[in-house]
Amino acid sequence: MAQAAIELKGINKSFGAVRANRDIDIEIPQGTIHGIIGENGAGKSTLMSILYGFYQADSGEIFVKGQKASIHTPNDAIAAGIGMVHQHFMLVENFTVLENIILGAEGASLLNKGIAKARSELQRLEKEYGLEVDPDAVIEELPVGLQQRVEILKALYRGAEILILDEPTGVLTPAEADHLFRILRMLKDQGKTIVLITHKLREIMAVTDNVSVMRQGTIVATRKTASTTVEELAELMVGRRVLLQVEKGKAKPGDFKLSVKNLTVKDGRGVTMVDDVSFDVRAGEIVGIAGVAGNGQSELIEAIAGTRRAESGSVTMKGKPIDVTGTADPAELRKRGLAHVPEDRHHVGLVLPFEENENAILGYHDDPKFLNGAFLNIDAIRSDAREKIEKYDIRPADCRLRTANFSGGNQQKIVLAREMENDPGVLIVGQPTRGVDVGAIEFIHKQLIAMRDRGKAVLLVSVELDEIRSLSDRILVMFDGRVVGERGPDATEGELGLLMAGVEAQEAAE
């Protein structure tokens, strides 16, 4: 094997009492694609942040191409030939591709020379790697897959020999992801070294040469991808055997609980995000909405739940209309039995600086059982919170703890407990397991199935196709604000993937 592109020796990093990285030793050979896989909180991002100079390791050494490197800032990392493509793109939305690429490497106070140089360099990169993109296109007008390509070009323009990609497929359609993998293989063939961080086992199997599994801050195993299996990796990640598929019986759908008719929603700029969408959700079934992030799913559920005004259309719940274009009020809808687990629990579903018990009443703080006149009934609130903590196994079991100090999975359980325990008739759930560890995912999925079996109508929105397929009784696919198809739970991933990419149903059948 060739010389190691990167070698990490004995890396340790603690945040307070939490040891995010413990004695990490890793060797990444030149010209390979190396996967790093692990649950949320396993320490993957911390490790890469150390490599890219965002954090300093408490101890340990980094070698780049056999040379000991001291990386204190991202600039040091770039100088050492390391480039990073972040999960959330670091692009200026209203700049052109070229302007973004020279950002931070302008060369002089006047831009003309830098731009000219970047343009010719970009053409070279295009030829060499097949990374085509219009240099004068404005970023916000490009599809997400191309924006990511600009991020890769940015790294290459700075002379990156080693490319780190942090969860690169989270925002891509399956087809776009495949395209990305082709690019990565091409880069590998040109001698670049690629580090791919992900929690998706399938991607690891598809594209990597070697894979390291992280758990609780340590590397628990490094394998050759060709000689391992998905099952083995999952077990290594979690530390026990996991059910990757939820068990559930057949749905027994009842009456219509939620009917959406010709709903159209525009965003703040007047762009149509939801375009004439109609569907029904019946009691006792889970309807899943699949789609790549940003195709109108978020706006759809916000409009139904009353946190965003719709442009036109109507929604009825249990036969009574919800005034989605006018005065729909989340508080009132809640009283009518509509529970809503929002997609963004950090900013919407929870108030992170609050104590846990304060979040356990968010939106239900009008309920007389939590009040003494104008005053809060602190005893009632806390004992209610303790009951939920017990029932949903929220850890640590401390209702006075700041919500920010709970892990992602436990935060999500706080939201679920609040929304489910009020016995709603309709439950709208957005991204129920985003940023949640595998153990908690199992629990959350079981709870959602249990809601369905108790005769509730569940509307599920998720960008995780596996989640949609394993939970839903019917699957709607959204693309560009419209529902482009409805499938049963047995639809194949390829079929759904094509729909998600906007390929028409007829073409998909061919």
Next chain:
Amino acid sequence: MATPYAKLPAWADYGLIPLINLVVAFLVAGLVVLLVGESPIQAATLLIKGAFGSGAGIGYTLYYATSFIFTGLAVAVAFHCGLFNIGGEGQAYVGGLGVALVCLGFDTVFPWWINFPLAIIGSAAIGAFWAMIPAYLQAKRGSHIVITTIMFNFIAASLMVYLLVGPLKPLNSMAPQTRTFAVDAHLPKLDWLLEMFGATIRSTPLNLSFILALVMAVAVWALIWRTKLGYEIRTMGFSPKAARYAGIGEARIIVITMMISGALAGMMALNPVMGDQHRLQLDFVTGAGFVGIAVALMGRSHPAGIVPAAILFGMLYQGGAEISFMMPNISRDMIVIIQGLVILFAGALENMFRPAMQAAFASFSPRSMGMGTAKREGA
């Protein structure tokens, strides 16, 4: 206010850090005193002695503190809703109008114990009204409340000048002020309170509104942490999106919060107008509205922090006056510099020593902190 930092034990958060900030502020102030050729030790002694060394000193210190408690609470209530009320100065100024109208109207009609609650209502109502207009503009029109409340300070000043050189000025008087109120519109002094602690005094301006300020501190605590309204205010302050999700009306909460804030600022006028000067004068607020911002920052928007912070600033006002009297080299401006340094270190740079403190605490008692942020960063 939400801080992006890991949690320290409460006593360190609310006690130790402000103390360190204060010590640093005084050390730097000492350097300035040294620079003008006076002894910092002597200045510090004068400051402490002037503020607490005599019954009269304590009386004055608490008199100034009373005003700062009101304005500090006003700023803190708005802070909890994520609003920066810079308009305490103007709200207190027009609050004086409420006090004066009650006193001028009823000082020969009712005894003081009826005039007092009427004046509270008058000052609070006008202060609340003065804060309501910027709040409405913020809630409905998106006009930034920092800008509008500053502008309303100037409008308040102009309005009061007009009233005090015009309609409110007694005929044939040269001074821009109202007539002196009759004794039934004077608040009782609290000399007896000081005498209880063995101090002998001739006369200080400390009056009953000091007790009212303490009552308001407790009331604000109960409002913010024990009522449904306070819960909604805090939700809005931390996360407007979560508030919308919870069905909390944004415009309603902004307007109500600012009216409470304005009412508290308005009540500040009771202290000088009804408690001390017994007439409405030009510029009687003398910056108390702005000091309230520093007090709220230093007290971390908690009444239990605001009261001691207000007393500290009262001490600087009173002791500072003493220093400039005794040390001719140190002018009144020097006192303003010292106050500025305290505001700088306790307010603007309040988090300067926090990372170091956290590191120190993490190494002593690693289990007490750090969990939250580390988890998020480690994801």
